[in-house]
Amino acid sequence: MNTRQTLLRRGLISLSLSLSLALLPGCQDSLQEEVYSFVSADNFYKTAADAEAAVVAAYQPFTSDDYFRRNFYNVGLLADDQVMIGRNATFQAVDNFNVTPDHPFHTALWQQMYLCINRSNTGIQRIPTIPMDEARRASLVGECRYVRAYNYFNLVRLFGGVPMPTTEIQSTGQTNNPKVPREKVYEQIVADLLEAEKVLPLTRPAAEWGRATRGAAQTLLAEVFLTTERWQQAADKAKEVIDSKQYQLLPDFRSVFSISNEANAEIIQSIQFDGPTIGTWFASFNHAGGSDNPNCFLGSANWSVEQKSDIWLNWDSKDGRKAASTYDKFINKAGKLVSVFDYPQPFPGFGKYNAPNEVSNGNSPCNPIIHRYADVLLIFAEAASQAAASPPPAAYDAVNQVRRRGYKVPLNAPSEFDLPAGLSKAAFRQAVIRERSLEFVIENKRLFDLMRTGQFPAIIKAQGKNVREGATLFPIPLSELNSNLALTQADQNPGY
Known part of the structure; x- marks a missing residue:
């Protein structure tokens, strides 16, 4: 058993008491217990190795079938305007954005997101009590904050306001958590990431590739600010990542996704799979x-x-990303x-x-990519253009670097493929959103861009999809409504 597997096993053992209750914020009927050992949480959190194991365990649900192996993408890709499936009613319900509250894809995804959150809550609460190197302890807590923030970010974007436990669950009575308005969820996300970026390392050794860094926390924070239209803060945070000089655009677009090059200089955060032992679909x-x-x-x-x-009807064939995507x-x-x-x-x-x-x-x-450097440049371009009276040269430069790479011309010299000068704020933003749609095909970003810009689900309805009337978010799972005593049908999202 290698070091990572050992830590993961120790991390899972540590959850036998506090997290056997915590798969969902409510849901006692469908609760899936994690009983790996008789070792209680109180007895487990004693050493630095225990702390490391707890953090590894917080990441572990990412690799489940119901999260990054496929279900996060079944939910996020099929509902957007670029992806479809021509068969299978279960998949087509998402493709049409006509799901029911008991649909298995978003229900299982909800469970895995809360499993990450609850394990993170345990780490945030327990690790500070462990006697160990102070800087490493702070960094581990920062990782838990990053994982918690990322999962709440996914939840709030897909479901709106959600239950928001932020402490360790130790009894079934603590699993009944009320729905919190989305503004409060975003406040918690920002607070976690501001703390995480202070203590996370700038880089990781090869053995820790895939674990959060300062750049990952800052990029996620920039995206959160972008989503909530805090333009100047989004631009400033993205600029911090740019100025760190830790990342760069690879000259060849295809090479970003090569399985022989998955630790490349463009990738800021990704989820690690090896294939034979555990792989993606x-x-x-x-x-x-x-x-x-x-x-x-x-x-x-x-x-x-x-x-x-x-992307199928109107993509310029001179853009090398088209054939690659x-x-x-x-x-x-x-x-x-x-x-x-x-x-x-x-x-x-x-x-x-x-x-x-x-x-x-x-x-x-x-390895599914959460963020890469092209994302930072386009976040900066969009945010900087909206924070100013008109799009500044730096915003043009950022988006044009991405475009030039796509067209295989030098990144830092003007080209015929650059955006035209003199665009209005609205036109520039529209151009950047379209650039994101080309750059991030099949990377699970398009749906979130459509949601935050108010284009969803109208854009897929215009394609002839049988969209559920009145729905703009995924429904809170029926299992959660049935078992979380702090929720009622009045908490369900519109359209369901």
């Missing part, structure tokens, strides 16, 4: 062509290109150029996540 779900596609084990096209989308033809295992429309599931595929040595469905070693 990315390769098989993204690709088409069944077993004939050499980029995956079985191209099932669960996430297919929406052929009514802007979408396709309807591929070179099959026999070396022949073939069309996806000649296969039983005739849907265009996505090209970013390739795993030619995938051993079976769901065993891709592709």
Whole structure:
């Protein structure tokens, strides 16, 4: 058993008392207990190794099937305007944004997000009592704050106001938590990230790749400020990441997603998978062509290109990101150029996540990216343009660097592909939002951009999707409403 697996096991053992109660903020009926040992939380949190294990355990739900392996993407991708599925009623309900409160995808995702939160709450409460190196202890608590903030950020964007426990759950009576207005949730997210950035390290050794850094906390904070339209704060925080000189755009767009280059200088935060032991569904779900596609084990096209989308109809073919991100033809295992429309599931595929040595469905070693440097540049560009009377040169430069990389021209020299000068604030912002839609295809950012700019779900309704009337958010899971005694049907989101 390697060091990481040992720490993870110790972390899971530590949760036998305090977190066996904490899979959901309520939900006693569907509670899934974590009983790994008779060791109680009070007896466990004694050493520096215990503290390390507790933090590793807080990250662990990210790698579950119901979070980053696939369900976070089933929810976030299928509901946007770029991704569709042409079969399977369970998936199509999300594709149409016509889910019910008991739909399994968002229900399971909710559970995993709260599992991360509750483990983080335990770490935040328990680790400060452990005698160990002071700086390392503070850093570990900072990691827990980052994990808690990131999960609340996902929850508040998908569900709006939600229950918000911030302390360790020690009894079933503590699982009944009222719905908190989204403004209060954002206040907690910001508070956690401001504390986390003070104590997290600037870089990580290879053995800790994937754990939060100062840059990860600052980038997430910049995105939170962007989402809440605190423009100057978003621009300032993104500029801190830029000025740190820790990250850069890779010259070749495709190389950002190469499985042989997953610790590259553009990636700020990602979730780690190895493939054979635990992998993602990315390769098989993204690709088409069944077993004939050499980029995956079985191209099932669960996430297919929406052929009514802007990225399919209006993307300039000179932009190298287009061919790297979408396709309807591929070179099959026999070396022949073939069309996806000649296969039983005739849907265009996505090209970013390739795993030619995938051993079976769901065993891709592709690491989902939370943030990369292109994100920082586009956050800065949008925020700086909205904070000023008119878009400043620095905002143009930031977005143009991303565009130039896409068109394979020098990053720091003016080019014919730059945004036109003299755009209004509104037009510039619209251009940056579209640039994000091209840059981050299949990276689970588009839905959140549509939500924060007020375009969702109208944009997919215009594509002919059977959208649930009156809904703009996902529903609070029925299991939570039924079991959390602090919630009533009046707390459900509109449209449900």
